[in-house]
Amino acid sequence: MAPTLYVKYGSRLTSGMAECFYDRVLADPDLAPFFEGVDVERLREHLADFLTVLTGGPDLYKGRDLLEAHRGLKISEADFDRLMVHVAAAAEELEIEPEDIATIAGAIIGLKDQVITA
Numbered sequence: 329m330a331p332t333l334y335v336k337y338g339s340r341l342t343s344g345m346a347e348c349f350y351d352r353v354l355a356d357p358d359l360a361p362f363f364e365g366v367d368v369e370r371l372r373e374h375l376a377d378f379l380t381v382l383t384g385g386p387d388l389y390k391g392r393d394l395l396e397a398h399r400g401l402k403i404s405e406a407d408f409d410r411l412m413v414h415v416a417a418a419a420e421e422l423e424i425e426p427e428d429i430a431t432i433a434g435a436i437i438g439l440k441d442q443v444i445t446a
């Protein structure tokens with residue numbers, strides 16, 4: 329059986345992505361305003377833990393469920409699509425293999441209904 333992506337990439341896929349991905353999002357003038365006043369360091373930890381679970385690692389996520397975390401933020405489909413560009417770019421920068429990027433992107437796209445709130 330193939331190892332989980334969590335085992336294959338380790339912290340590159342969890343804390344690495346959380347670093348690289350939020351740096352890109354915060355540098356994007358279309359997305360940065362969503363994060364004004366938000367404790368991004370805490371968010372990085374939560375995202376790293378969330379990605380651990382999403383990629384087959386231990387169930388250590390202690391954040392809110394995604395629907396609750398994004399409720400009221402008025403995130404549109406266009407915002408979500410833009411975010412996905414950063415997911416792919418961050419994963420490429422971390423040298424995650426293209427077919428694994430596709431798998432991770434697919435898993436995140438599956439969460440769309442919990443994140444789009446506009």
Ligand code: HEM
Nearest residue numbers: 362363366371374375378391392397403407408411436443
């Ligand atoms: C355009 C799309 C998105 C925007 C603008 C966005 C924005 C935000 C913001 C502002 C918060 C902090 C909310 C708060 O502390 O009150 C947050 C939390 C969070 N987001 Fe997103 N998000 C987006 C998509 C996603 C996606 C696709 C995922 C899944 C991989 C995700 C995972 C998380 C996690 C794990 C938290 C932490 C929840 C917690 O701390 O309890 N977000 N997001």
